Each structure stands twice: as structure tokens, then as C-alpha cells.
Amino acid sequence: MIKLKINGQEQSWDGDPDLPLLWFLRDEVGLTGTKFGCGQALCGACTVMVDNDAVRACITSMSDVADRQVTTIEGLHPTGDHPVQKAWRQVNVPQCGYCQAGQIMQAAALLASNPKPSHDEIREAMAGNICRCGCYQRIENAVHLASTGV
Amino acid sequence: MNIMTNSNKLRGFEKAVRVENVSRRTILKGLGLAGGFVLAAPILSRPAFAYETGAGKMPHGVVVDPRVFVSLAPDGTVTILAHRAEMGTGVRTSLPLIVAEEMEADWTRVHVQQAHGDETKFGNQDTDGSRSTRHYLLPMRQIGASARTMLEQAAAKRWNVPVMEVKAVKHEVVHDATGRRLGFGDLAADAAKESVPAIEGLKLKDPKDFRYLGKGEVSIVDLHDITTGAAHYGGDIRLPGMKYAVIARPPVTGGKLVSFDGEAAQKVPGVEKVMEVKGWPWPSKFQPLGGVAVIARNTGAAIKGRDALKIVWDDGTNAKYESVAYRAELEEAARRPGLVVRKEGDVDGALKSADKVVVGEYYLPHLAHVSMEPPVAVANVTGDKAEIWAPVQSPGGTREDVAKTLGIPEENVTVNVTLLGGGFGRKSKCDFALEAALLSKELGTPVKVQWTREDDIQHDFLHTVSVERIEAGLKDGKVIAWRHRSVAPSIASTFAAGTVHQAPFELGMGLIDMPFEIANISCENPEAAAHTRIGWFRSVSNIPRAFAVQSMVAEIAQATGRDPKDMLLEMIGSPRHVDLSSVKDPWNYGEPYSSYPIDTARLRKVVELVAEKGGWGRSLPKGHGLGIAAHRSFVSYIATIVEVAVDEKGKLTVPRVDTAIDCGTYVNPERISSQIEGAAIMGLSLAKYGEITFKDGRVQQKNYDDFPVLRMDESPLITNVYIVPPAADTPPSGVGEPGVPPFAPALINAIFAATGKRIRVLPIGKQLEA
Numbered sequence: 025m026i027k028l029k030i031n032g033q034e035q036s037w038d039g040d041p042d043l044p045l046l047w048f049l050r051d052e053v054g055l056t057g058t059k060f061g062c063g064q065a066l067c068g069a070c071t072v073m074v075d076n077d078a079v080r081a082c083i084t085s086m087s088d089v090a091d092r093q094v095t096t097i098e099g100l101h102p103t104g105d106h107p108v109q110k111a112w113r114q115v116n117v118p119q120c121g122y123c124q125a126g127q128i129m130q131a132a133a134l135l136a137s138n139p140k141p142s143h144d145e146i147r148e149a150m151a152g153n154i155c156r157c158g159c160y161q162r163i164e165n166a167v168h169l170a171s172t173g174v
Numbered sequence: 175m176n177i178m179t180n181s182n183k184l185r186g187f188e189k190a191v192r193v194e195n196v197s198r199r200t201i202l203k204g205l206g207l208a209g210g211f212v213l214a215a216p217i218l219s220r221p222a223f224a225y226e227t228g229a230g231k232m233p234h235g236v237v238v239d240p241r242v243f244v245s246l247a248p249d250g251t252v253t254i255l256a257h258r259a260e261m262g263t264g265v266r267t268s269l270p271l272i273v274a275e276e277m278e279a280d281w282t283r284v285h286v287q288q289a290h291g292d293e294t295k296f297g298n299q300d301t302d303g304s305r306s307t308r309h310y311l312l313p314m315r316q317i318g319a320s321a322r323t324m325l326e327q328a329a330a331k332r333w334n335v336p337v338m339e340v341k342a343v344k345h346e347v348v349h350d351a352t353g354r355r356l357g358f359g360d361l362a363a364d365a366a367k368e369s370v371p372a373i374e375g376l377k378l379k380d381p382k383d384f385r386y387l388g389k390g391e392v393s394i395v396d397l398h399d400i401t402t403g404a405a406h407y408g409g410d411i412r413l414p415g416m417k418y419a420v421i422a423r424p425p426v427t428g429g430k431l432v433s434f435d436g437e438a439a440q441k442v443p444g445v446e447k448v449m450e451v452k453g454w455p456w457p458s459k460f461q462p463l464g465g466v467a468v469i470a471r472n473t474g475a476a477i478k479g480r481d482a483l484k485i486v487w488d489d490g491t492n493a494k495y496e497s498v499a500y501r502a503e504l505e506e507a508a509r510r511p512g513l514v515v516r517k518e519g520d521v522d523g524a525l526k527s528a529d530k531v532v533v534g535e536y537y538l539p540h541l542a543h544v545s546m547e548p549p550v551a552v553a554n555v556t557g558d559k560a561e562i563w564a565p566v567q568s569p570g571g572t573r574e575d576v577a578k579t580l581g582i583p584e585e586n587v588t589v590n591v592t593l594l595g596g597g598f599g600r601k602s603k604c605d606f607a608l609e610a611a612l613l614s615k616e617l618g619t620p621v622k623v624q625w626t627r628e629d630d631i632q633h634d635f636l637h638t639v640s641v642e643r644i645e646a647g648l649k650d651g652k653v654i655a656w657r658h659r660s661v662a663p664s665i666a667s668t669f670a671a672g673t674v675h676q677a678p679f680e681l682g683m684g685l686i687d688m689p690f691e692i693a694n695i696s697c698e699n700p701e702a703a704a705h706t707r708i709g710w711f712r713s714v715s716n717i718p719r720a721f722a723v724q725s726m727v728a729e730i731a732q733a734t735g736r737d738p739k740d741m742l743l744e745m746i747g748s749p750r751h752v753d754l755s756s757v758k759d760p761w762n763y764g765e766p767y768s769s770y771p772i773d774t775a776r777l778r779k780v781v782e783l784v785a786e787k788g789g790w791g792r793s794l795p796k797g798h799g800l801g802i803a804a805h806r807s808f809v810s811y812i813a814t815i816v817e818v819a820v821d822e823k824g825k826l827t828v829p830r831v832d833t834a835i836d837c838g839t840y841v842n843p844e845r846i847s848s849q850i851e852g853a854a855i856m857g858l859s860l861a862k863y864g865e866i867t868f869k870d871g872r873v874q875q876k877n878y879d880d881f882p883v884l885r886m887d888e889s890p891l892i893t894n895v896y897i898v899p900p901a902a903d904t905p906p907s908g909v910g911e912p913g914v915p916p917f918a919p920a921l922i923n924a925i926f927a928a929t930g931k932r933i934r935v936l937p938i939g940k941q942l943e944a
Contacts, residue, residue, distance in 0.1 A: 026356075039443055039444060039475075040442075040444060040474075040475065040478075042334075042478075043444075043472070043474045043475070044474050046323045046474070047472045047473045047474030047475075048472075048474075049711070050472075050473070051412075051418060051471075051472035051473055051474070052300070052472055052937075054412060055403075056406070056409070056410035056412070057402070057403020057404065058403070059407070059546070059547070060409060060473070060548070060606040060624070061546050061547075061548075061627065062627040062877055062878050063627060063628075063877075064627070064877050064878075064879070066627075066877055066878040067546065067627075068880050069546055073646035085657075089556070090919055093536075094893070096403065097402065097403030098402070098403045100402075104398060104401060104402035109401040109402065110805045112401045113393065113397050113398065113863055116394070116397070116844060116848070118262075118394070118397065118400045118401070118850055119262030119263070119264075119402035120260075120261050120262030120545070120546070120547075120593070120594060120595050120596045120597075121262070121396060121593065121595070122407055122545075122546040122547045122593075122595025122596060123388055123459070123546045123595075124400050124401065125400075125403045128401060131789075135858055146886075147886050147889075148887055150886045150887075152888050153799070153885075154546065154883055154885060155546070155855075155886075156544060156545055156546045156596050156598075156856075156877060156883060157262045157546075157596060157852045157855075157861075157891055158851060158852030158853070158854065158855025158856055158884070159851070159852065159887075160363055160884075160886040160889040161532055161889065161890070161892075161893055162848070162851070162853060163886065164886065169456070
């Protein structure tokens with residue numbers, strides 16, 4: 025039996041310990057904010073925080089997160105008002121919106137470790153998160169805005 | 175072969191013909207909807223809005239009825255239906271916003287509800303072809319104006335005053351003379367009893383009084399949900415007892431299952447069943463490919479189970495499809511005469527008399543859509559009823575196809591449209607929803623079919639593969655001859671076997687609608703057979719055509735020592751409406767030429783605007799270069815300037831992009847800008863990396879590592895968008911797609927300016943490396 029905390033709540037799993045965290049979140053717990061994009065840690069759509077690090081839930085197995093704290097987009101802020109989320113809305117970042125939960129989690133993790141990133145640092149830190157709609161200019165601006173206060 | 179007369183036609187074509195021949199009102203009476211207010215096409219009796227669109231010729235035409243689209247609750251909440259699919263363009267917000275504007279509704283009190291797939295009720299719902307605002311600006315205004323008029327009539331009766339003395343203003347109806355006012359909610363019950371006014375008498379708002387339209391101050395309705403993970407896409411639907419499925423499909427188009435061994439898959443923890451899925455022969459429009467499904471308690475288990483399957487396939491007739499050999503075939507075809515689809519003057523004679531002939535042959539490979547959300551659908555089939563939840567661009571078509579596939583009446587099928595995690599044309603094809611329906615019927619439970627990224631890339635309806643060959647004859651520095659041969663398998667091949675020519679809607683995307691003022695023109699379409707499923711990809715044939723035509727302009731400029739922007743303007747020529755009378759079917763994006771001519775004045779204007787704003791001719795650091803390209807598509811006009819920097823090792827960066835768009839009358843400039851910003855990213859993606867190749871009939875790419883798309887660290891540093899203010903009453907035109915076509919040629923022309931290297935084969939790949 026694997027025990028872990030997701031958004032502060034105790035969860036347990038006694039199925040396949042190799043099951044990717046992504047499918048546990050989405051299909052077993054019903055937290056569908058975390059998205060499936062590639063299954064190979066290539067696109068970042070499934071980014072969540074494990075303790076304080078951004079990880080790709082699609083290649084993180086349940087055994088990897090035993091006794092860890094997982095934060096998903098649903099748990100980032102109780103009212104959705106994390107500075108990154110607020111900045112995202114202020115800049116009107118999303119088009120289709122599908123990748124944005126992963127982008128926001130990646131950006132939140134970046135700002136947690138580097139509160140005032142330069143534009144180059146933002147572009148580098150966010151390069152693992154693909155947006156097929158092409159919202160990059162706005163994502164970059166929103167991360168910058170979040171880092172300077174919204 | 176003419177697609178219009180073939181029995182296996184494209185969706186829409188059959189009905190377009192039918193609707194033209196049958197009185198719309200007769201149909202509606204038959205359905206018992208005569209009490210409503212429904213039209214086949216917008217009636218544009220007011221001179222101030224004297225434009226027609228092709229909306230009425232789309233399947234099921236247009237419905238202009240406030241009772242269908244608007245409801246008003248006693249508490250004043252206005253609910254407006256969004257009947258088109260949201261895939262990132264903002265249409266789920268912008269069409270209801272138009273209704274709210276005309277209705278004088280306060281947007282903060284408007285609730286947007288997504289319509290299910292029902293074209294008899296809502297009119298055409300195919301969210302494709304950059305048509306939504308183009309076809310619905312006026313109908314949505316009329317719907318809003320109707321609702322407003324009904325509210326005003328109800329208030330006038332309540333106060334016993336003439337209706338012309340009252341006026342709806344921001345969610346209230348006021349009587350200025352007495353200062354009385356009634357909220358919309360107070361009038362809801364009475365307004366519902368009012369008859370729907372005739373469209374002809376509707377008074378539309380003066381644009382100077384608009385609160386919302388044209389301002390760009392309203393954010394998309396899903397913004398908060400998207401940023402909190404609460405927005406629902408196709409995969410986010412969960413039903414009690416729902417099973418999770420993935421499918422192993424034949425790796426070669428037209429292949430089929432011979433046998434499978436599911437024993438190891440069955441043993442994977444969480445796997446519940448392994449079963450065959452019915453497949454259809456190729457081509458069969460959007461019908462499923464068939465294969466073996468693994469059913470499990472969660473998607474992860476299903477994927478792991480599928481990895482353990484042992485399957486024997488019969489690869490069928492496309493088993494030898496190979497991209498290098500196929501490109502050589504296309505090139506060979508492009509060097510021989512083909513079906514002439516536009517002819518003016520005497521090209522052969524003019525090329526002979528030319529003092530210089532510039533020849534360019536341009537190649538663009540297959541492209542995959544790779545929307546961030548791979549195809550996914552949930553189905554619940556019970557008895558002779560089916561309910562679908564899916565991210566589909568064509569909910570009406572999905573409903574038809576589910577009904578046909580299951581052999582049940584269309585009325586028994588409900589298609590719920592979720593948000594689309596990107597579409598780009600892929601989700602106009604509902605094969606994934608049909609798979610879910612088939613599995614749910616078989617299992618007797620709700621089923622979710624999830625495509626993996628590998629499935630998405632390997633079983634896409636790919637963008638075609640093409641060779642565009644242009645010969646331009648010059649005399650005394652002027653272009654006197656233009657021969658353009660375009661060879662590519664047609665989207666029609668996905669509907670009808672044996673298709674070797676492009677359909678009119680493909681020929682009309684940058685080939686026969688070429689806008690240059692040249693005396694001798696021949697546009698030709700040599701034959702090309704398809705060996706995989708070809709489909710619409712954002713901006714479709716405009717991508718290879720604009721790449722070729724706009725590269726050729728710069729090549730001619732180089733050959734004549736001219737500035738590329740000046741050459742482009744010279745070739746566009748005098749301000750005029752291009753005469754396409756020599757073309758049998760000019761298509762024109764389905765729009766009447768009277769409302770939407772090829773207006774070279776507008777094309778010139780976007781070139782001049784982007785040149786001015788984008789600083790054409792400005793001095794640049796060493797290794798930098800500017801390129802320009804312009805293209806009309808989806809009846810909009812766009813010009814783009816790209817600045818590139820190429821270092822000694824051939825590393826390409828894009829410091830700046832400037833784009834000017836003239837899309838006529840518009841609704842939300844902020845979303846236009848986001849579409850054009852995104853189009854630059856998609857254009858740079860396909861130019862740098864976009865390539866799907868085949869070997870032994872199989873797609874060679876699997877995921878974002880071998881089919882890369884642009885990432886943030888290589889995206890343009892600055893993208894500027896300039897929207898041409900529309901002249902009064904200019905009809906609205908497309909926005910979602912037109913940004914893509916000019917990007918690649920502007921980029922390639924910039925690379926030439928920076929390095930002297932002319933790229934004619936995309937993607938760029940390693941061509942810039944020394």
C-alpha cells in the first residue's frame with residue numbers, strides 16, 4: 025500500500041506501483057486538472073509539484089511518490105489566486121488552455137526557487153513546456169509579471 | 175474526378191447542394207418549427223449591412239432565432255448558447271458577446287452555455303475554415319437585436335406607451351420621458367410572450383455605441399477555469415462505471431488485423447478485457463481504422479496492457495509508401511504538364527520570349543497536428559441511444575457519423591462538446607468518438623478512448639505532402655509569364671478512392687487565386703495519389719502555396735536586383751478586384767465574390783502597413799536579415815515581416831516578427847492578436863522542424879522528440895500585430911488560419927537576406943549548418 029498526500033489530503037494506492045502518478049491523479053482520484061500530453065516527459069502538460077519540485081507526472085510512478093506531498097493545479101491556491109494564476113489572467117495567456125495547468129505549475133516552481141528570474145531564465149526554465157497554440161510571448165510576460173507583483 | 179459529383183463526397187458538399195434546391199421554410203414547417211424564426215441565410219435587407227456570406231450554403235445553413243440561442247431568467251441572468259467549438263480562438267466568448275452587445279445585456283450577467291451537436295436546431299456547427307465570425311457576426315447581431323426588441327415591446331406594453339419611446343440600456347429597459355425603468359429579469363416572462371420580430375425590421379446598434387465589439391476588453395469566459403484546472407476537456411469527463419480504453423491500430427493506412435494474442439496484456443494489473451475493434455477499409459472518410467482495444471480500470475493500465483499485445487497485421491496496399499521515393503515522384507510530376515486549372519494568355523509563348531526565366535521548386539512534407547490534447551472521447555451507448563462527450567470541431571457531423579456507425583436514428587444521439595485542447599483541423603474528423611461509441615455498445619458501459627501521443631502522430635489525418643514548381647518569365651525586369659504547377663495528394667482521397675487531383679477548395683488556396691497582375695498565367699495540377707489519410711491542417715494548402723509563391727517573389731527580386739517589398743507590390747499590381755472569370759470554380763472559400771473579391775488594394779495595404787510598422791529596410795546587425803511575405807487566405811489579407819539572425823554555425827534565431835492583418839469588421843482584437851502570435855509560432859515550428867516521413871508504409875515519428883514543435887527558448891523575442899481598421903461595413907473575414915501561410919516564406923526570405931542561402935525544401939533542419 026502506497027500512501028501519499030495530494031493537495032494536503034491523504035491518499036492511498038494498492039494497485040500497480042509502476043502506475044504513472046498522472047493516471048492515479050486523473051482516473052483514480054478524479055483530479056483532472058493535470059493533463060496528458062505525451063507520456064514521455066517531453067511536453068510538460070502533466071507538470072505537478074512533488075514536495076517543492078516540478079515533476080512530470082506521466083513518468084513519475086506511484087512508488088516514486090510514496091510518503092511525498094503532491095500539489096496539483098487544483099491545490100496551488102485555495103481560490104486560484106496564486107500570483108502566477110493572477111498574472112496568467114491579467115495577460116490573457118491561454119488560447120485553448122490545455123497546456124496551461126502544466127505551464128502554471130512549472131512557473132510557480134520556478135518562482136519558488138528563483139523569485140526574480142530574468143527573461144532569459146524564464147525562457148530557459150519554461151522550455152520543457154510545449155504550447156502548440158503558441159502562447160509563449162504571453163507566458164513569458166505573465167511569469168515576469170508574477171515575479172514583480174500582481 | 176469532380177468531388178462535387180462523386181457519391182462518396184466530402185461532408186458538407188452533399189448537403190450544400192441539397193439546401194440550395196429546397197426551400198428552407200418548407201423543411202422547417204415539416205419539422206414543426208414554423209413558429210420559430212429561422213432562415214437559410216442571413217437576410218441583409220439593410221443597406222448598411224449589404225453583404226452576403228456563404229453561411230447559408232453550409233450544411234444546415236444559419237438559424238437566426240433568439241428563442242434558440244438566448245434565455246432570460248427572472249433574476250436577470252442571460253444565458254447565451256455557444257454553438258461553435260472552442261479550440262483556442264475565443265469563439266465561445268466572441269459569438270455570445272455579439273448577441274450580448276446587440277441585446278444590451280450586461281456581460282457580467284451573461285452565462286455562456288455550450289450547445290450540443292444539433293444542426294437542425296442551431297444551424298451549421300462545423301468550426302473550421304476560419305468561418306465562425308465571418309458567418310455569424312450578422313446573425314448573432316440579429317439574434318441579439320431580436321431579443322432586445324422583444325424586451326422593449328414587453329416594457330412598452332407594461333407601461334402602455336409606444337414602443338419607440340422605450341429603449342434597452344445595459345440590462346434595463348428605460349422610458350426616458352417618465353424616468354421609469356425595468357430590469358431585464360422583471361421583463362423575462364412578458365418578453366417570452368412577445369412574437370419574434372421580423373429580421374427585416376430589426377434595428378441594429380450603431381457601431382459607435384458598441385460597448386464590447388471591437389474593443390478587446392473582455393477576456394475569454396473560460397479564463398478562470400483554465401488557470402485553476404477546472405476547465406473540462408475531452409478527457410476530463412468521468413462517468414460512473416466508465417472503463418478506460420486504448421487501441422492498437424493498423425500501422426499502415428488501409429492495413430487490417432489478422433490475429434492477436436492478448437494473454438500477456440490480460441495479466442497486466444488493472445486490465446479487464448482485450449477485444450477487437452471494428453475497422454473500415456481505406457478510404458472511408460472518418461470511420462475508425464480498427465484494431466485491438468485494451469479495456470482497463472485506468473488509462474495507465476490500458477497503455478501498459480497494450481504494450482504487451484502481440485499482433486499480426488496485414489499491411490495492405492500502402493505497405494511500400496516511402497517518403498524519399500514519393501518526393502521524387504511528385505517532383506517528376508511537377509516537371510510535366512498537368513490539368514490546367516487557370517489559364518490566361520499564352521504562357522508557353524511568353525516563357526519563350528522572356529529574357530530570363532526564374533524557376534523554383536518547393537517541397538513541403540507531411541505535417542502532423544499534434545494539438546496538446548491528443549484525440550479522446552467518452553461514449554455511453556444504451557440500447558438504441560448514444561451519448562458522446564468529445565472535443566470535436568464538428569458536433570453535428572459527429573452526431574451523423576455516430577448514428578450511421580451504430581445504425582441508430584440521429585435523434586437518438588447526443589453529442590456534448592467539451593473544450594478542445596487544440597484542434598487545427600484534426601478534430602474535424604470524429605474517428606475517435608466513433609471508436610468510443612463502438613466500444614461502449616459492445617461493453618454495455620461508458621467508455622473513454624484515449625489516444626496516446628504516438629497514436630496521434632502515427633494515425634493522424636496528415637497535412638498533405640507537396641511540390642510546388644513555379645516558372646516566372648521576365649522581360650525588361652517585368653514578370654510576363656507565370657506557370658505554377660502544384661502537385662499533392664488531395665484531402666478528397668480520404669473520401670473517395672482513386673482521387674488524383676486536388677478539389678476546388680484546395681486549388682483555391684493560393685493556386686488559382688494568385689493575385690498578381692501578370693498577362694500570361696497557367697496554373698496546373700498534375701496527378702498525385704494518396705497513400706495515407708490526408709486531412710485539413712490549419713490553413714491547409716495555403717501553407718505550401720504561400721511558401722512557394724512568396725519565395726518566388728523574393729527570387730525574382732534577387733534576379734532583377736530589386737527590393738523584395740517593392741517587387742511584391744509591383745507584382746500585386748494596380749488596385750483592382752482580380753478577374754477570375756477564366757477559372758471554372760474559383761471557390762473563394764465558399765464566399766460570394768461580390769462580398770469577398772480578391773481586392774488587391776487591401777493586399778497592398780497590409781504590405782505597406784507592415785513595411786512601415788515593421789521597419790522594412792532598417793539597418794541590422796551582421797548576420798541578421800529581413801524577409802517579407804503577403805497572402806490572402808480565408809478571405810483575409812495578411813503580410814508578415816520576419817527578422818532572423820543566423821550565426822556562424824548556422825544557428826537560427828528570430829528576434830522579431832511583425833504582422834499586419836486585414837480581417838474586415840472584427841469582434842475581439844485581443845484574440846486576433848493572440849491568433850497571429852500563435853500562428854507565428856506554428857509557422858516557425860513547421861519551417862524549422864515539421865516533417866512526417868513514411869517508410870514501409872509506416873509513420874517514422876512517434877512523439878515530440880522526433881516530431882519537434884517550437885519551444886519557448888526558441889520562440890520569437892517580439893511578435894507585433896497590427897490590425898487594419900475596417901472601412902465601414904467591410905464584411906468580417908477569417909482570423910484563425912490566415913496567420914500561418916505568410917510566416918514560412920517571410921522567414922525563408924529573411925534567411926536569404928541574412929546568409930544568401932535560398933531554402934526551397936522544408937523543414938530547414940540542418941540546411942543552415944555550414
